[in-house]
Amino acid sequence: MSISEKDMEILRHSTSHVMAQAVRRLFPEVKVAIGPAIENGFYYDFDKPEPFTQQDLGLIEEEMRKIVKEDLPIVGREVPREEALGLFNEAGETYKVELIRDMPDAEVVILYRQGEFVDLCRGPHVESTGKIKEFKLLNVAGAYWRGDEKNKMLQRIYGTAFPTKVELDHYLEMLAEAEKRDHRRLGKELDIFSLHEEGGAGLVYWHPKGGIIRKVIEDFWRDEHLKRGYDLVFSPHIAKRDLWEISGHWGWYRENMYSPIDIDGVEYLLKPMNCPFHIMMYKTKTRSYRDLPLRWAELGTVYRYERSGVLHGMLRVRGFTQDDAHLFMRPDQLEDELVGVIDLVKFMMESFSYKEYDFELSVRDPLNKEQYVGSDDVWELAETALVSAMNRAGIKFRRMEGEAKFYGPAIDVHIKDALGRGWQGPTIQVDFNLPERFDINYIGEDNAPHRPVMIHRTVLGSMERFVAGLIEHYNGAFPVWLAPVQARIIPIADRHFDYAKDVEKAFRDVDLRVETDARPEKVGYKIREAQVEKIPYMIIVGDKEIDEEKIAVRSRTEGDLGVMALPEFVARIVREIREKI
RNA sequence: GCCGGCGUAGCUCAAUGGUAGAGCGGCGCACUCGUAAUGCGCAGGUUGUGGGUUCGAUUCCCACCGCCGGCUCCA
Numbered sequence A: 001m002s003i004s005e006k007d008m009e010i011l012r013h014s015t016s017h018v019m020a021q022a023v024r025r026l027f028p029e030v031k032v033a034i035g036p037a038i039e040n041g042f043y044y045d046f047d048k049p050e051p052f053t054q055q056d057l058g059l060i061e062e063e064m065r066k067i068v069k070e071d072l073p074i075v076g077r078e079v080p081r082e083e084a085l086g087l088f089n090e091a092g093e094t095y096k097v098e099l100i101r102d103m104p105d106a107e108v109v110i111l112y113r114q115g116e117f118v119d120l121c122r123g124p125h126v127e128s129t130g131k132i133k134e135f136k137l138l139n140v141a142g143a144y145w146r147g148d149e150k151n152k153m154l155q156r157i158y159g160t161a162f163p164t165k166v167e168l169d170h171y172l173e174m175l176a177e178a179e180k181r182d183h184r185r186l187g188k189e190l191d192i193f194s195l196h197e198e199g200g201a202g203l204v205y206w207h208p209k210g211g212i213i214r215k216v217i218e219d220f221w222r223d224e225h226l227k228r229g230y231d232l233v234f235s236p237h238i239a240k241r242d243l244w245e246i247s248g249h250w251g252w253y254r255e256n257m258y259s260p261i262d263i264d265g266v267e268y269l270l271k272p273m274n275c276p277f278h279i280m281m282y283k284t285k286t287r288s289y290r291d292l293p294l295r296w297a298e299l300g301t302v303y304r305y306e307r308s309g310v311l312h313g314m315l316r317v318r319g320f321t322q323d324d325a326h327l328f329m330r331p332d333q334l335e336d337e338l339v340g341v342i343d344l345v346k347f348m349m350e351s352f353s354y355k356e357y358d359f360e361l362s363v364r365d366p367l368n369k370e371q372y373v374g375s376d377d378v379w380e381l382a383e384t385a386l387v388s389a390m391n392r393a394g395i396k397f398r399r400m401e402g403e404a405k406f407y408g409p410a411i412d413v414h415i416k417d418a419l420g421r422g423w424q425g426p427t428i429q430v431d432f433n434l435p436e437r438f439d440i441n442y443i444g445e446d447n448a449p450h451r452p453v454m455i456h457r458t459v460l461g462s463m464e465r466f467v468a469g470l471i472e473h474y475n476g477a478f479p480v481w482l483a484p485v486q487a488r489i490i491p492i493a494d495r496h497f498d499y500a501k502d503v504e505k506a507f508r509d510v511d512l513r514v515e516t517d518a519r520p521e522k523v524g525y526k527i528r529e530a531q532v533e534k535i536p537y538m539i540i541v542g543d544k545e546i547d548e549e550k551i552a553v554r555s556r557t558e559g560d561l562g563v564m565a566l567p568e569f570v571a572r573i574v575r576e577i578r579e580k581i
Numbered sequence B: 001g002c003c004g005g006c007g008u009a010g011c012u013c014a015a016u017g018g019u020a021g022a023g024c025g026g027c028g029c030a031c032u033c034g035u036a037a038u039g040c041g042c043a044g045g046u047u048g049u050g051g052g053u054u055c056g057a058u059u060c061c062c063a064c065c066g067c068c069g070g071c072u073c074c075a
Helices: A005-026 A054-070 A081-091 A094-102 A165-181 A183-189 A208-227 A241-247 A275-282 A331-351 A376-392 A433-437 A463-473 A494-509 A523-532 A543-548 A566-579
Strands: A041-047 A074-079 A109-114 A117-120 A134-144 A153-162 A193-196 A200-206 A238-240 A261-263 A266-270 A294-303 A319-329 A356-363 A397-401 A410-416 A422-431 A453-462 A487-491 A514-516 A537-541 A551-555 A559-564
Touching: A005 A041, A005 A054, A005 A109, A005 A117, A005 A153, A041 A134, A054 A134, A074 A081, A081 A094, A081 A109, A081 A117, A094 A117, A134 A165, A153 A165, A165 A183, A165 A463, A183 A193, A183 A463, A200 A208, A200 A319, A208 A294, A208 A331, A208 A453, A208 A463, A238 A241, A241 A266, A241 A275, A241 A433, A275 A294, A275 A319, A275 A433, A319 A331, A319 A463, A331 A376, A331 A410, A331 A422, A331 A453, A356 A376, A376 A410, A376 A422, A422 A433, A433 A453, A453 A463, A487 A494, A487 A523, A494 A514, A494 A537, A494 A543, A494 A566, A523 A537, A537 A543, A537 A566, A543 A551, A543 A559, A551 A566, A559 A566
Parallel strands: A356 A397, A487 A514, A487 A537
Antiparallel strands: A041 A153, A074 A109, A109 A117, A134 A153, A193 A200, A238 A266, A261 A266, A294 A319, A319 A453, A356 A410, A410 A422, A422 A453, A537 A551, A551 A559
């Protein structure tokens, strides 16, 4: 049986309080901070001089079980602010004191008591600690008080809780499965990419297998863009500092940019973005309103300084290739162009079998309009265009106040993978800033210059992040169209080798990526290896197949498919490649 | 960057204040084999880097590099 999301949240929130109570019992010197429910679990932040150890987590869990057994009633009570302050001051709970002090006067102070433990909390909670069933503490991590890196770092204990053991076990299995699918692990096992301490952190090396995957994706991406009226452009990796000063990056993005390179006494910077280059190309001639829209796409490799602690496999790196594009258009074309981009986004996500995705509309913080570039008029125009484009595409979206970049509103797409985990997907941004800064324009019907609107968008994000996502989404078992090796031919004995080579050639002639395993090993061994490498098809050839001029086909997922003629198999695999299944 | 943990052979991992061992992988030999691991043998490590403590460090301490879990940030 499953319970509502609200009930789950209450359960987890209450479990976090039980954890805090257990910690207070075991470590009386600890100060407690905050402990909310989060997606899939809960955490609680503590201020403790000595770090929590793995063993501590075991002890805390044990104490939590005792508290559950004690079945202490959890009782909320509204109290006068002064009383609460006095109580927490006396207990030395300075974080709670700070929280109460910062509460708006109108807000009532509620204290929840369970046994000897009292916590400041809005609630609600389960009625007693005995209602808490299945939980597990997962890990300890540092976290800044109130999420601000200027504040003291506290220790956060993460845990999860469920109403039943089945659900808890299921969740823990999902975590184990996620670990098995980790792109860092599979990337190494499947020989897709590597990172090197000697080469520098956050810099990705694409091995031949990864190279093929990337090539297939890039070809598909380019062809699709050309079909949709994009042009392909290429731009340099470095530019003079002047360019970055005009674009404004040197001002507001400098902490993500690498130090200048001196070339003949002039400072050049490695590009963190492609936009200024595309704008330079736009400016090479006078543009007519008839020329617009221009859609310029580039797989542009950019370099950004990322703080060492955030680097993560291929997901978060310091050099990556964005599937970037900049669209220049008249304001009246904005909505249609957005519809086009949204359609491309949906097409691309579905091509890679991402079935679920959520759209978010990031707009200005209405209370801080002065933080943003551009007049109210253009913001409203852009927002209206974004909303009606999404409506026309039949898309439901969430509105995120204050999530916009300072230069324009945006659509952010979050995709869900095969394990139901969310990933940052495509982003579509309207930009008012750069056309202004670079003073770009087009000549209108009225023979006067006008400011074009610019859309900046990525569909895949970056090749690195996208492929990392695909590895985990597919569990390394890429569909045939993406698989580095689509079929491996396995001759049973040496005398079958020539026939295997003939079969290989026949496959190559129809552009299949195949190879022959000619090692003097047993069939079972070769098959096992091909299975471990997650190769979609194994083609076994022996005396029987040579006699009949056929092949024995084994599928990675369905096992032995029996003997068939070559054209029959080719038809099957070609159809799968075409349909991307 | 910050908090905590970690760094031993290509990979996964073991061991010890007295200079390291296994499985897998690799190489060699034999086997010529029918749908997830044939057998035997061999090679492979300045224990991340630098410094310190010590008669002696891979083990203890410090710094740096890198990795892992988070925070903050992000394609």
